Structure formats: structure tokens, C-alpha cells
Amino acid sequence: xxxxxxxxxxxxxxxxxxxxxxxxxxxxxxxxxxxxxxxxxxxxxxxxxxxxxxxxxxxxxxxxxxxxxxxxxxxxxxxxxxxxxxxxxxxxxxxxxxxxxxxxxxxxxxxxxxxxxxxxxxxxx
Numbered sequence: 001x002x003x004x005x006x007x008x009x010x011x012x013x014x015x016x017x018x019x020x021x022x023x024x025x026x027x028x029x030x031x032x033x034x035x036x037x038x039x040x041x042x043x044x045x046x047x048x049x050x051x052x053x054x055x056x057x058x059x060x061x062x063x064x065x066x067x068x069x070x071x072x073x074x075x076x077x078x079x080x081x082x083x084x085x086x087x088x089x090x091x092x093x094x095x096x097x098x099x100x101x102x103x104x105x106x107x108x109x110x111x112x113x114x115x116x117x118x119x120x121x122x123x124x125x
Contacts, residue, residue, distance in 0.1 A: 054117035072099035
């Protein structure tokens, strides 16, 4: 009895794959069926999602760049106000070095993200 259930299940799946799926796959789907233009009807933005994500990434990288520059400026201020103290000067130099390394990483990440987003937008247009 258990074999009959398995056999009927396998036969049902076979018929589903053979009969139903090709019909569903051949159906014509347009942009209205996918809800792509829904933003237009509701008054929301009509900008492409990929471009919106790219704008968010650019903004985040810009803010991180500002933070890195502020860290470098704080390090410079600490160095100027160290008053000849070797330990404070060493800490200020480390802070400046870490800020420059962070800025380099942020700029590299920005360039990579810009390349990827531009490639994705241009490849699917």
C-alpha cells in the first residue's frame, strides 16, 4: 500500500512537470503583471531600484569618507597640541595613519561599488 502512494505521487509530479509547467512557462508576462509600474500609480518614485541602491551606497561611502577625514583632522589637532610629549605625538601619528588607511579603503570600496552598480545598470538596460 505504501508503494502505491509513492507511485501515485511520482506519477502526479511527472504529470505536473510534463503538462502544467510548460504551459505556465510559455505564458506571456509583461511589466504590468510584475508590478514594475506600481510606483507611478501610487505617486512614488519611478527610478530603477538598481539606481536607488547605487545612490544609497554612494551616500554611505561619502559619509564614511567624511568620518575618515575627521579622524585625520583630530589626529592632526592632537599632534599640534601634544606640546612635545612623545607619547601623545605617537598616538596622534597612529590616528592619522589609521585615518589615511581607512580613507584608502573607503575610496577603493567606492570605486568597486561604482563599477559594479554601473555595470549592472548598463548590462540589463
